Structures are given as structure tokens and as C-alpha cells.
Amino acid sequence: MKKYASFLFCYVIIISSFLFPVPEAYGQENFEGTWEGVFMNDFEVLISFDGNNQGNIKMMSGGNIIQNDKLTDIKLTNNEFTFYIPDKQTPFTGNFNDLFTELTGEFIFPDGKKHTIQLKRKMQAANPLAAFKTAKENKFRAEDVRNDLLFLYSSLKEQHPQLYAFTPKDSMELILERLQDELREEVTLEKSYLILSQLTDAVKCSHTGVRLPNSYQDSVNEFGHYFPFRLYFKNGKAFLVSGNFESKQLILPGTEILSINNLAVKEIIEKLFFMIPSEGCNVTTKYHELNKRFNALFYFLDDSEKFIIKYRKGSSVDSITASSCRLKHIQSLYGKIKNDRQVSFHYMDNMNIAVLKIPTFAMPDMDHYFKQLDSIFNDLKKANIQHLILDLRGNKGGHPIFAAQLFSYLTKKDFIYFKRNAEVKDFEPLYNVMQPNKNNFRGTMYVLVNGGCLSTTGHLISLLKFNTNAVFIGEEPGSTFRCNDFSMQFSLPNTGxxxxxxxxxxxxxxxxxxxxxxxxxxxxxxxSLIKIIDQEDEYVEMASSIINK
Structure with missing residues (x-):
């Protein structure tokens, strides 16, 4: 197993983390805020922890952002502070001083090398709400945003390997020209974000997109006015799942929502889709993310303190007015955040069906993951299990070596993982013939997929389809045999x-x-909307039904 360690990404290689959720953090009140320092004498580092139990690390070199990743497993135990960077498979361990003004610790790279860093707490604004309001109302000159559009397009032309794969060059430049022409007056940061996202959306690549500066997004998360209901979107329509009701006037779950503050649902979907990167012609990813993050996305269309919601009531239309709420109140509508990096395995009641869920391929501990897989598939072999449900829903990818190792247990024949790519020599083993594992599964496999299957997970899905007789259940996955990554991140010169x-x-x-x-x-x-409201797993139910037939 150790031989795979050399194939891991080094710390400066960027994997897109646009859509990755972050598990719960602990003791946040002691270290909430932004910490800054210098890494390896060359790189500026900003690490931030917000009041929503989330963290982020940003590293800059010469004004360019070379790393911008989410943090997980944030824990403060006594005086020892730890967190993990899943996209780099890198843990951090450190200690605060008594006044919680300095943090000293070390990053442990995948190759085992340790690199120390000293960080100091960055002074925060005396009145963060006032600072947020000022930043929110600040406007950029139209010329500055036009220049950011040009910078964005120039960066993509220089970096992106498949820029015109889905939108021809002349069409892309027409979009650029239209957006520039529409910029006739000063615009806010949020409006600039909406404009820029229309250009990146035209690339039709799940690893190509824009996002607001972390410090501003953190303020939005804390002080923004959010739509107070959870909705479910399907086939161009929206339906109520649950909500924070203020009065006795209620809307029943399942009710179709027609408009919010006179903005029709169809128009809402169209505008929000621009902010959700997806592969090619795929729309299941856009719906998947919309159903997970609607409230956070809708904020950029309407951050009113009051919302007039029109809905279908029998053959007529009725309305209700609801007050906005903070993001932390929205989170309760979506249920408790689960550990999204925990492999889970169990048998169903009849003991002839096993269910294996792989939530990510950004695993924190390679050896543990490999041993876990070996134990699971050894058990399947000993028990002579004939039916395996492999749940890949919502797995947004990670390092391909984790997917390749899993695939070795799922195929009966030799395979090659990647077509050779001369630009990435570290993946040499993945360009050559690999053998199935001795404990490989030999029964019937049922693979659960949805729009949340991206990047490395899409690669695995294509290999399963090509090399095995797996039965696929669900909806079109977000990606399959090809995608782009090894991303770089750039801060646009005027808007940031x-x-x-x-x-x-x-x-x-x-x-x-x-x-x-x-x-x-x-x-x-x-x-089914009813299954979603009742929190029933329609995918597993269908797989079980197919097997039992």
C-alpha cells in the first residue's frame, strides 16, 4: 500500500473546492477570525475561521493565489489545535499562546515532511456589521468591472486546456462583448459576481468558476438576509419542503411555489444556474446544488428583509409574507451536517445485500482507507455476498489513487486508469496496466449515482461502465470520462x-x-417529492426492489 504515497498531490497543486461542504468545528469562539503569517519564507498565508464552524486557508505568491482550500476536522482540545486540508491530504497541529493572539504549529505533508509556521491573529473591524454594510454598498466603476472581465477571459485563454470544448470561441467572445456592453454604470461586488459568473458558466466546466473573496463571503454568511424556506427544484418548478414560519398562516409541504418577490421560479432557476459550475450539457449537477444550497445562492438575487411568496392553492394562487433569517437558522432545515469523509458499510436485513458508501476521494488517511477497503472486501468474499450496492451519490471527487484502489476491488480484469498525460508524470502508475485485487467482488454491483458525482468520481463511473456489468441507478452523474483540473486561482485585480x-x-x-x-x-x-419530505431513501429502496425481483 505504501507505494501509492508518492503519487499524492503536492501542497501547491490546487483541486477545486467550490462545492465541498465542511463538517462541524469545535471551540470556535476562541479562535474565530483571521490569522496571517509567512510560510517557507516565501508565501503569504491567511487562515480564517468563522462563526458558522467553517475554515479556509489561502496562500499567495507575488499577488497570485496559489492555494485556496476549505478546512475540516477543526478541533481545539485543551491547548492543542488541529485541522485538516482534505484537498491536499495535509493535517495541521499547533498551539495557541495564552492570550490567543498567536498560533504556532506545523503542516505534515503527504510525504511525511513537517513544515512549521507562526501565525498572528489579524485585527478585526471594531464593528463588523457596519464594515459589511459599507463593503456591500461600495460600488465599482463600470470600466473596472469590464477590465476584470477581460482579465478573467485572458486568464482562461492562458490556462484552460479545453476552453472552447462546448462554447465556440466566437460565441464566447460574443458573451464577453454583451456583458461589457451591459456595464453602463457602477455596480456592487455582488452584482459584479453575478455578471462574471455568466462568462465562466459558458465554459461548461465543473472546475471553472468565480466566487467572492472569503472575507466578504464570511460576512454574508453572518449578516446576510436569507430566504427562510427550504425548497425542492425539479423540471423547472419549485416546491416547499420546510420553513421557518412566523405565523399561523402555513404552506403545506409539497406546495408549488410560483414566485418570490415577483421573481418567477423559472427566472430564479435560470439566474442561479449561472453560479453553479457543471460539465458540458449536464444539468443534474445544477439541480443537485440548487437543492442543497438554494438559500445561499438566492441571497445574491434577493436579500430583502421580507419575502412575498406566491404559491399554488388548488386552482388559484395565494400568497404569504415571510421575514428573512440568518444562515445559521437555515441550516436546521437541511438536517444535521454529516461527516462527508467517512466510508460507511453495512448489510441489509437479509444479509445477502451489502451497502458501501464512498462519500469522497479526498481521504485524510490513505493507509486507513486502504486497510478499510481490504477488510470490507475480504468480508464480502468470505460471506459470499452476491449483491453490492455502491453508493457514490454526492461524491465530488478527490485524488484518483483512492478511486483506482477502490476500482481494483470492483473489476475482474486488468485495467488502465488514465490515458497517458505527459504533463503529469506523478500519475505514471495510473497510465499503466493495473491488476484487480485478490479480494475483488464477483457478484452483481448496483451503483447509485446523481448530479453530485463529479471529477474523480465521474472517472470511476466511466471505468465501471466500460469494464464491468454494473447496474446504474439514479440520475445522470455530474461528470464521467473526462474533466479538467490541476487548477490555479486568480484574484481579479479590481473587484478581488x-x-x-x-x-x-x-x-x-x-x-x-x-x-x-x-x-x-x-x-x-x-x-419523489414525498420521499424527500419524509426523508426516505428512494435510491436504496429501488436497488433493494430490483435485487429482490
Whole structure:
């Protein structure tokens, strides 16, 4: 197992973290804020922890952002402070001084080397709410935003390996020209973000997108006015799931929502889709993210303190007025945040069906993951299990070596993971023939997929389709045999909005796949609104039903 360690990403290689959720943190009140320092004598580092139990690390070199990653497993135990950078497979361990003004610790790279850093707490504004209001109302000259559009497009032309794969160059430049022409007056940071996202959306790449500066987004998370209901979107329509009601006037779950503050649902979907990066012709990713993060996305369209919601009531239309709420109140509508990096395995009641859920391929501990897989598949072999449900829903990817190791247990024949890419020599083993594991599964496999399956997970899905007889259940995955990554991040010179631009295309060693051709699903899940409201797992139910037939 140790031989795979040399193939891990080094710390400066960027994997897009636009959509990765962050688990719960502990003791946040002691270290909340921003910490700054210098790493390896060359790189400026900003590490921030906010009041929503989230963290982020940003590293800069010569004004360019070379790392911008979410943090997980944030823990303060006595005086020892730890966190983890999943995109780099890098843990941090350190200690605060008595006044919690300095943090000294070390990063432990995947190769085992330790690198120390000393950070100091960055002074915060005396009145953060007032500072946020000032930043929110600040406007940029139209010329400055136009120049940021040009900088964004120039950066993509320089970095992106497949910039015109889905939108031809002349069409892309027409979009750029239109956006520039529409900039006739000063605009806010949030409006600039909406404009810029229209250009990145045209690339149709799940690793290409823009986001607000972390410090501003943190303020939005804390002080923003959010729509107070959870909605479910499907086929261009929206339905109520749950909400923070203030009065006795209630809307029943399942009710169709027609408009919010006179903005029709169809228009809401169209505008929010621009902010959700996805691959090619795929829309399942956009719906998947919209159903997970609607309130956070809708903020950028409407941050009113009051919302007039029109809904269908029988054959007529009625309305209700609701007050906005903070993001922390929204989170309760979506249930408790689960550990999104924990492999789970169990048998169903009849003991002839096993369920294996792999939530990510950004694993914190490679050896533990490899040992866990070996134990699981050894157990499956000893028990002679004939049916395996492999749950890949919502797995946004990670390092390909974790997917390759899993695949070795799922195939009966030799395979090659990637088509050779001369730009990435560290993946040499993945360009050569690999063998199935001695404990490989030999029964029937049922793979659960949805729009949240991205990047490395898409690669694995294509290998499963090409090399095995797996049965696919669900909806079209977010990506399959090809995607772009090894991303660089740029801070746009005037607005400070951040661009994520991939530099390398990775393609699996398969044939028969065509860009924009829908992935063949054997059994489509309806995603019933009633099942969603009742929190029932329609995917597993369908897999069990198919097996029992």
C-alpha cells in the first residue's frame, strides 16, 4: 500500500473546492477570525475561521493565489489545535499562546515532511456589521468591472486546456462583448459576481468558476438576509419542503411555489444556474446544488428583509409574507451536517445485500482507507455476498489513487486508469496496466449515482461502465470520462473576486463515450417529492426492489 504515497498531490497543486461542504468545528469562539503569517519564507498565508464552524486557508505568491482550500476536522482540545486540508491530504497541529493572539504549529505533508509556521491573529473591524454594510454598498466603476472581465477571459485563454470544448470561441467572445456592453454604470461586488459568473458558466466546466473573496463571503454568511424556506427544484418548478414560519398562516409541504418577490421560479432557476459550475450539457449537477444550497445562492438575487411568496392553492394562487433569517437558522432545515469523509458499510436485513458508501476521494488517511477497503472486501468474499450496492451519490471527487484502489476491488480484469498525460508524470502508475485485487467482488454491483458525482468520481463511473456489468441507478452523474483540473486561482485585480481556472485535462482509458451524450442509466429514480419530505431513501429502496425481483 505504501507505494501509492508518492503519487499524492503536492501542497501547491490546487483541486477545486467550490462545492465541498465542511463538517462541524469545535471551540470556535476562541479562535474565530483571521490569522496571517509567512510560510517557507516565501508565501503569504491567511487562515480564517468563522462563526458558522467553517475554515479556509489561502496562500499567495507575488499577488497570485496559489492555494485556496476549505478546512475540516477543526478541533481545539485543551491547548492543542488541529485541522485538516482534505484537498491536499495535509493535517495541521499547533498551539495557541495564552492570550490567543498567536498560533504556532506545523503542516505534515503527504510525504511525511513537517513544515512549521507562526501565525498572528489579524485585527478585526471594531464593528463588523457596519464594515459589511459599507463593503456591500461600495460600488465599482463600470470600466473596472469590464477590465476584470477581460482579465478573467485572458486568464482562461492562458490556462484552460479545453476552453472552447462546448462554447465556440466566437460565441464566447460574443458573451464577453454583451456583458461589457451591459456595464453602463457602477455596480456592487455582488452584482459584479453575478455578471462574471455568466462568462465562466459558458465554459461548461465543473472546475471553472468565480466566487467572492472569503472575507466578504464570511460576512454574508453572518449578516446576510436569507430566504427562510427550504425548497425542492425539479423540471423547472419549485416546491416547499420546510420553513421557518412566523405565523399561523402555513404552506403545506409539497406546495408549488410560483414566485418570490415577483421573481418567477423559472427566472430564479435560470439566474442561479449561472453560479453553479457543471460539465458540458449536464444539468443534474445544477439541480443537485440548487437543492442543497438554494438559500445561499438566492441571497445574491434577493436579500430583502421580507419575502412575498406566491404559491399554488388548488386552482388559484395565494400568497404569504415571510421575514428573512440568518444562515445559521437555515441550516436546521437541511438536517444535521454529516461527516462527508467517512466510508460507511453495512448489510441489509437479509444479509445477502451489502451497502458501501464512498462519500469522497479526498481521504485524510490513505493507509486507513486502504486497510478499510481490504477488510470490507475480504468480508464480502468470505460471506459470499452476491449483491453490492455502491453508493457514490454526492461524491465530488478527490485524488484518483483512492478511486483506482477502490476500482481494483470492483473489476475482474486488468485495467488502465488514465490515458497517458505527459504533463503529469506523478500519475505514471495510473497510465499503466493495473491488476484487480485478490479480494475483488464477483457478484452483481448496483451503483447509485446523481448530479453530485463529479471529477474523480465521474472517472470511476466511466471505468465501471466500460469494464464491468454494473447496474446504474439514479440520475445522470455530474461528470464521467473526462474533466479538467490541476487548477490555479486568480484574484481579479479590481473587484478581488476569485477565479478558479483548471490547467490539465484528465481522461480515463475507455472508449464509447461522447461529450454531451447522456450517461446511460439502467433504472432512473424519480426523486419523489414525498420521499424527500419524509426523508426516505428512494435510491436504496429501488436497488433493494430490483435485487429482490
Amino acid at each position: 473576486i476569485e477565479l478558479n481556472a483548471p490547467r490539465v485535462t484528465f481522461e480515463t482509458s475507455v472508449t464509447g463515450f461522447t461529450l454531451c451524450r447522456p450517461f446511460p442509466i439502467d433504472y432512473r429514480v424519480n426523486n
